[in-house]
Amino acid sequence: MNPNPYYPPYYPPQQQPVQKVAIPVWVIVLVCAxxxxxxxxxxxxxxxxxxxxxxxIVHSQSYNQGYDMMRNADESHWAxxxxxxxDAHSACGVMEPFATFAHRxxxxxxxxxxxxxxxxxxxxx
Numbered sequence: 707m708n709p710n711p712y713y714p715p716y717y718p719p720q721q722q723p724v725q726k727v728a729i730p731v732w733v734i735v736l737v738c739a740x741x742x743x744x745x746x747x748x749x750x751x752x753x754x755x756x757x758x759x760x761x762x763i764v765h766s767q768s769y770n771q772g773y774d775m776m777r778n779a780d781e782s783h784w785a786x787x788x789x790x791x792x793d794a795h796s797a798c799g800v801m802e803p804f805a806t807f808a809h810r811x812x813x814x815x816x817x818x819x820x821x822x823x824x825x826x827x828x829x830x831x
Contacts, residue, residue, distance in 0.1 A: 768811040772820030794825035
């Protein structure tokens with residue numbers, strides 16, 4: 707018996723066909739491009755943030771104050787500091803409250819970084 711093309715096929719109630727949703731190709735491309743762009747921005751932030759922070763810190767006034775103070779410090783004092791077991795960062799952390807007698811630096815973290823860099827330039831590790 708030939709099926710009649712003018713009547714829809716009969717499906718028993720438990721076998722009704724499931725309507726599938728088609729996702730347009732432009733939606734898939736847009737979502738993938740957004741994901742790649744987001745991952746690229748996250749990667750760029752992780753790489754560029756430390757570099758940009760380093761560029762910004764070198765030009766701060768507190769950094770320059772710490773660097774200038776330790777660059778011009780007396781060499782004989784640092785031999786005693788090294789003998790006591792201090793490294794450059796811990797020595798600057800101890801010196802920071804006493805370094806600026808008139809006023810505290812605007813950013814103590816930048817001041818300590820400048821001090822540490824100056825001591826590294828002088829050979830204290």
